[in-house]
Amino acid sequence: MTETTKQNISILAITVLMAGSVFIFFNFINPAISDFKEIRLEIKETQEKIKILKEYKAKAEALIANYINIKDEIEEIHYALPDNASTGQVLAVLDEISKKGGISINSLSFNERTKDDLGYLEIRLSFVTTYDVFRNWLKTVEGEMRLIDLERIEIKGAQPESGIDAKKGKAQASPFLVFNINLLTYYQKQNGDRD
Secondary structure, eight states: OOHHHHHHHHHHHHHHHHHHHHHHIIIIIHHHHHHHHHHHHHHHHHHHHHHHHHHHHHHHHHHHHHHHHHHHHHHHHHHHSOSSOOHHHHHHHHHHHHHHHTOOEEEEEEEEEEETTEEEEEEEEEEEEOHHHHHHHHHHHHHSSSOEEEEEEEEEEOOOOSSBOTTTOSBOOOSOEEEEEEEEEEEEOOGGGOO
């Protein structure tokens, strides 16, 4: 083999290798690089979506926690302003407060009424006690979660105790007073309950 033939074979081999390299580059390596770039871009977009989803998840968990807290508040609001008169509940509350205060209720009556699409229960009660005991009883009623307004109060002196104070020579005045009270407690009227 002559030197020229060797050079021609070398040039041909180099050209074939170059053409093969270019062919491999454009058919295999370049698409792989393009795919790699696309995959990196998709990974970046997916990471952004995951970040956004994590933020939504945190917001959803916060909303669920708020809902749980609000649920308790809604129950308290429903207790304060129920959707019906709940006469039995009012009776139980007044009975419990009166028993704790040492008050024996002499008379009690309920009357359901409506004003401005709001229902209210008028409670009339009468009992005999001292002013201090009554004041504590009223504080407890006002502190009750159920909305209760004192509409009217009438206070009369109780019958004086029999007997004469030996030092003063006159009849003893009773420390007890007769309380006639009108209370109002409210409730939300249902659509079908409107007058």
